[in-house]
Amino acid sequence: MTDLVIHTTIRPLVEAFLEKLVKIYLGPLHNYVSDNPELIKIAPGFLLNPQQLTVYISRSHIAVEYEGPEFIQELQENSTLDIKYYDYSNDDKNIFEKIIGFEYDSTLKTSMPLPAFSEDLLLPTNRGWDKLSELGWNFSAQNSIMGFNMPSPTPAAGRFTRIINGMFFDANESGLKTRRIKCLDFFPIRFDESDDQTDEIAFNLSFMENRVIHDAHYSYPAPDDYRYKQLPKINKFIEKWGNIESSEPEITSFLAKPENEFILTMKFGASKAYAELTCEWQSEELDAIRPDFFILHPNGYADIVEFKLPHILKNTIVGSNNREAFASWLNSYIAQTRVYAKYFEDPNNRKWFEEKYGFKVYKPRRWLVVGRRSDFNSEIWREIMFDYKDLEILTFDDLIDGVVVQFYK
The missing domain is CATH 3.40.1350 (Trna Endonuclease; Chain: A, domain 1)
Known part of the structure; x- marks a missing residue:
């Protein structure tokens, strides 16, 4: 089933999308873990008890960033959830770069499709690499997928993409710029702007039903020894x-x-x-x-x-x-x-x-x-x-x- 939203202002779209996401994914995930309490300390806390959801709208995706604790001890009922949203649907720039807040400076003038699933992704800009090295940042401390001189990462059109524990760095005359992402989902959408008065945005979240059990058993990456x-x-x-x-x-x-x-x-x-x-x-x-x-x-x-x-x-x-x-x-x-x-x-x-x-x-x-x-x-x-x-x-x-x-x- 595809949900169709006539886009006049961004807020109704965000509300309709999140209502569907809660109904199909976040609510069932919470209920499944509640029925299987041994999973409470395993499943990501920011999915079970999110403190903030930030929604980003582009012409190819609706992205949702989940904020909250990595691990929790108990489920919370009727907790307050902070919602923020940003409309980039009239911006042709890379939605990923808009989200992290800086542009990549690779000498390769192409884009890099983000994998469907990325865990421990570490992607500094070239400016970021230089600054981290100058500061003595310990690259060997991170269990991560690293990239050097990377072109702009981009979510692939028509594909769901998830980033877990992503680390992104840039630098300018003010020093190091850091963007850490605990969990960021890109949901593909169909964006129709043929009408001069309104835009149509269609999305289908039914596939998220199949992620509930898997994500309930997923453990957020955490180092397991002292070092x-x-x-x-x-x-x-x-x-x-x-x-x-x-x-x-x-x-x-x-x-x-x-x-x-x-x-x-x-x-x-x-x-x-x-x-x-x-x-x-x-x-x-x-x-x-x-x-x-x-x-x-x-x-x-x-x-x-x-x-x-x-x-x-x-x-x-x-x-x-x-x-x-x-x-x-x-x-x-x-x-x-x-x-x-x-x-x-x-x-x-x-x-x-x-x-x-x-x-x-x-x-x-x-x-x-x-x-x-x-x-x-x-x-x-x-x-x-x-x-x-x-x-x-x-x-x-x-x-x-x-x-x-x-x-x-």
Whole structure:
């Protein structure tokens, strides 16, 4: 059976299409897993309990992107579903490139038909490859199908296409651009624009009935050993700070998540990392301080790690003729960490902190993570560092390398 929709505005089309998709596919899938509860922890969570559906309309396909958790513990009934939709039916450009948000720059001036099913597809543009390599992104960490100098991927006309766990990268003057797709379906349609007043769009979703049982037993690709569980998370961290639009809070919030804590603990040989603990002054009336991280060592004492942005647009060193010094902006960051050290010089502060948080901080070593390795490529800055007690400047490259190397011992 083919459903025919007269296209005057995009919303009625989207509503009619999703109503059919829920009736034929998403609803039966939910019911099947409900009747077979052993599958709840196996089937993709974003199909069972989707949090958002994004619909893209083109002249050849209606694409649906599913958002939600990869895995769930229980089915939800009557949950709120966010619907977004975009109309590209009047645009002749590649629908796939419109969805991911950038165009491919291959020297091959052709298009590449997407396979009917793609799992772990990793397709950077040439700009993306160069940027990922510059950032030290670990390609061997990904179980994936990779492509180099790839032409524009395109869903084949008249064919259903599904992308699972797709990773797509581009870059510009602002840094790395990342587009990850958990699940994206392209449904073929018939688009008739012969009428000057309205467009006719026909679609047939009956084939999705045959996918219900298969997809209920499908397990979303996830690494099964420690190395391949952790290295992709490092890649995600690189993607985060590699984008110049990422703020300091976004970078530190990523590291503060329990599943990403290992990045700090492995680098600094710590047993635990604590984010943004409030430190109130006990002997002076000063504003409370909140270092980005305390890294707790096995001996029960903690050091301090402070993050600034990786993208530096100024000189790190100023002066000449044996009068070189850190630039004022960098000195202001160092001064901030010096306040942290001053706080723990007061025994009243130390006592209050230990009673509140359960571990000790005394003469902490301060780590300032800022910039890229290329920002500190002069030997002079190391000489300047000798003038600073209990302080170490670490670049984002140093941080990543210090973690990744431990997986290859």
